[in-house]
Amino acid sequence: MVTQGRVARGAALAAALVLGVSACGSSDSGSSPSSGSTPAALEGVGPITLVTGKDFSGNLQNQVDTWNQQHPDQIVKVIELPEDADAQRQQMVQNATTKSDAYTVLNLDVIWTAEFAANQWVTQLPESELPLDKLLPATVETGKYFNKLYAVPTTSDGGLLYYRKDLLDAAGVKPPTTWAEMKAACDKVLPTAPGTSCYAGQFEKYEGLTVNFSEAVNSAGGVVVGDDGKPNVNTPEAKKGLDFLVEGIKSGQISQKARTFKEEEGRRAFQAGELLFQRQWPYQYAKANATDGSSQVAGKFAVAPLPGLDGPGASTLGGHNYAISSFAKNKKTALDFIKYSIDEKQQRDNLEKTSQAPTWASLYDEQALIAQFPYLTELKKSIEAAKKRPAVVKYQEVSSAIQQAAYDAMGGTTTSEDALKKLQSKLEELTKQ
Amino acid sequence: MATTVDAPPTPPPPAPPVKQDRRAGTGRLAALLVSPTMLVLALVVAYPILAAFRLSFYRDNDGIDPETGLVQSGETFVGLDNFTDMFSGDAGERFRNALMNTTTFTVVAVSIEVVLGVLMALVMHRAFKGRALVRAAILVPWAVPTAIAGLLWRWIFQADGVVNKILDLDEPVLWTTDGIQAWFAVIIADTWKTAPFIGLLVLAGLQVISNEVYEAAKLDGASPWKTFWSITLPLVKPTLLVAVLFRILDTLRLFDLPFTLIGPGKDATDTITVIAYEEAVKFGKYGPASAYSIFLFAYVAVVAFVFVKLLGADVLGTRDGKKGR
Structure with a gap:
């Protein structure tokens, strides 16, 4: 019946249009009720669901099972979504727009916080009840929107500079901290290593390019979207950042092929010994060190913080946060479960079993863990200095615009100056309030 | 009683x-x-x-309250704005580019597929040893799901893929980056995928042509070329037209190949369906997405109508019926 009503309305509307009835924009808008600075108490105890992307580690179910044994009246059920991040987001958005109570705790990518918070799809969390001071401050920032906490970081991620230690050592070169040093190192080492190119990151036209572009701009002292929410990419600093990538392609230090790289293509190239330097996430460390013959660089590489224009660069923050759906029941249980999940013990377990970067700061300084994951120290530096990607509601469109600008400039179809100018006006349009 | x-x-x-x-x-x-x-x-x-x-006459409110940062809810009636935007501004540029791609893909791919498809049908129709094997082999691409085919072709076309190994150029061709080469990659994959469809339908058409006509032509001393143009083609034309019409309608809504093979957001290969998908699913802007879809709906309807009227494609088989009686 409801559908028929809609059809009738649609048909009537069409008829009205055909008849040329002019209608001005009738708006049935109205801001959602605004919540105060102190969040409403989260109430309700009982079974909940945890909605997350595909869990490859298998450790998540262990954690949930332990919780379930301790809380038989507050069973947590895991709902696994597809592996693809876009598909996860789409299902969570659908759940929110239908106001379904099927999803309770949402495992959000750090870049979705603003969109979910601004639409009131997730509920504000009480900061005082959470051990936020024990977590890395940069990761906590990703869960905030307009100075209110909507999500708690469970895992983090930061970019690292992978480099071929064997080649650098042979040439007597120290790992670079600036782009100029990296270029000099390449000029010195590459002639002795045929078939190797200087640098690569994730340059295919997808979210990875947004990450790499933001890193380049931040590492040159610029910003993409400032703390005030205003875009500011038409600056000399941003141009220097983009030029690092564009000039790299032009001079051949970044191979043309690298423009088709996502994470996995780049990993294959690094493991085949085709790259001297590479910007990559920590997950590559174990795979590139595998001694089963899949990697030709096992034991021959090391990691360092990303280089920048005048000194160490700034990585882009990755990672995931837990948030509570506004339409869920049993929100108190949900909050308790989040507290349980981000606890030191769970995070240590998770790091040991899945090598996902934790958000609990002190774990990065434990000697036993550093012995197991030699990159932890560098990763902590990377995350502490990391900048988050634009915290804007229309993130998907902003990211698309960034990708367009960076991709065109790197492909040589436009100059970096024009690309940034156009990007600035697009971002202004997308972030205007 | x-x-x-x-x-x-x-x-x-x-x-x-x-x-x-x-x-x-x-x-x-x-x-x-x-x-x-x-x-x-x-x-x-x-x-x-x-x-x-x-939906195509509405737009979601997306203003943000500067105080709280919250998004306004609801939707606004915007009249024809979603449609006029197709022809002005940034969004318009993107749409016209997609329209152009959709049209060029259809014209070029279907033309190549018709030629190859007819050739395949002629080969499959011939009686020779191993004919069953050839028929099966030709039909394999048609049986592969398009999304899977797109991924397979992505491997073939990637920077260190098979095509670049065979071409053996100094600099590998970056097929999956934006540019004319990406457009060709889609055409090649689409042709591989769907020429067998035309081949299959034309083969069915060939099989109903009676042998006597060919024997008569042979007796009259007609060359194979002449036989093809004056007998085979006219007699198979009704079937061929239906096949071509189906292919045109199919290619106008081309989505999976550009999406999986090249990836969305590339100017050279974005079709109308791809940008409609991005607007709706990724950006959550159902108004413009619906407007694109409505436009495509009308475009497909007009093309089909013109095709049927001009070339007299016999989709419902009415003419055969009339002739038969």
Whole structure:
């Protein structure tokens, strides 16, 4: 019946249009009720669901099972979504727009916080009840929107500079901290290593390019979207950042092929010994060190913080946060479960079993863990200095615009100056309030 | 009791009404039997079209409250804005580019596929040893799901893929980056994928041409070339036109190949369906997305109409029926 009503309305509307009835924009808008600075108490105890992307580690179910044994009246059920991040987001958005109570705790990518918070799809969390001071401050920032906490970081991620230690050592070169040093190192080492190119990151036209572009701009002292929410990419600093990538392609230090790289293509190239330097996430460390013959660089590489224009660069923050759906029941249980999940013990377990970067700061300084994951120290530096990607509601469109600008400039179809100018006006349009 | 006695003498008069009743009854029964189908069609065809039509005149409010940062809810009636935006500004540029890609893909890919498809049909029609094997081999691409085919071709076309190994150029061709090479990659993959479809339909057409016509041509001393142009092609034309029409309609809504093979957001290969998907699913802007879809709907309808009128494609088989009688 409801559908028929809609059809009738649609048909009537069409008829009205055909008849040329002019209608001005009738708006049935109205801001959602605004919540105060102190969040409403989260109430309700009982079974909940945890909605997350595909869990490859298998450790998540262990954690949930332990919780379930301790809380038989507050069973947590895991709902696994597809592996693809876009598909996860789409299902969570659908759940929110239908106001379904099927999803309770949402495992959000750090870049979705603003969109979910601004639409009131997730509920504000009480900061005082959470051990936020024990977590890395940069990761906590990703869960905030307009100075209110909507999500708690469970895992983090930061970019690292992978480099071929064997080649650098042979040439007597120290790992670079600036782009100029990296270029000099390449000029010195590459002639002795045929078939190797200087640098690569994730340059295919997808979210990875947004990450790499933001890193380049931040590492040159610029910003993409400032703390005030205003875009500011038409600056000399941003141009220097983009030029690092564009000039790299032009001079051949970044191979043309690298423009088709996502994470996995780049990993294959690094493991085949085709790259001297590479910007990559920590997950590559174990795979590139595998001694089963899949990697030709096992034991021959090391990691360092990303280089920048005048000194160490700034990585882009990755990672995931837990948030509570506004339409869920049993929100108190949900909050308790989040507290349980981000606890030191769970995070240590998770790091040991899945090598996902934790958000609990002190774990990065434990000697036993550093012995197991030699990159932890560098990763902590990377995350502490990391900048988050634009915290804007229309993130998907902003990211698309960034990708367009960076991709065109790197492909040589436009100059970096024009690309940034156009990007600035697009971002202004997308972030205007 | 009395009526039963009276009735026998006059049986003929009631007969016509009974017949009419029966006819009306059958009509009612037919309507009853067809109604579930009509209901399902209304639900799965009519409703989505009308809903999309309605959506294309609305836009979600997306203003942000500067104080709280919250998004306004609801939607606004914007009249024809979603449609006029297709022809102005940034969004318009993107749409016209997608329209251009959609059209060029259709024209070029279908032309190549027709030639190859007819050739395949002629080969499959020939009686020779191993014919069954050739037929099966030609049909394999058609049986592969398009999304899977797109991924397979992505491997073939990637920077260190098979194509670049075979070409063996100094600098590998970056097929999956934006540019004319990406456009060609899609054409090649689409041709590989769907030429067998045309081949299959044309083969069916070839098989109903009686051998006597060919024998007569042979007796008259016609060359194979002449036989093809004057006998095979005209006789297979009705089938071929239907195949081509199906292919055109199919290619106009091309989505999976550009999406999986090249990836969305590339100017050289974005089709209307790809940008409609991005607007709706990724950006959550159902208004413009519906407007794109409505435009494509109209475009497909017009092309189909023109094709049927101009070339007389016999989609429903009516002409054959008339001729037969």
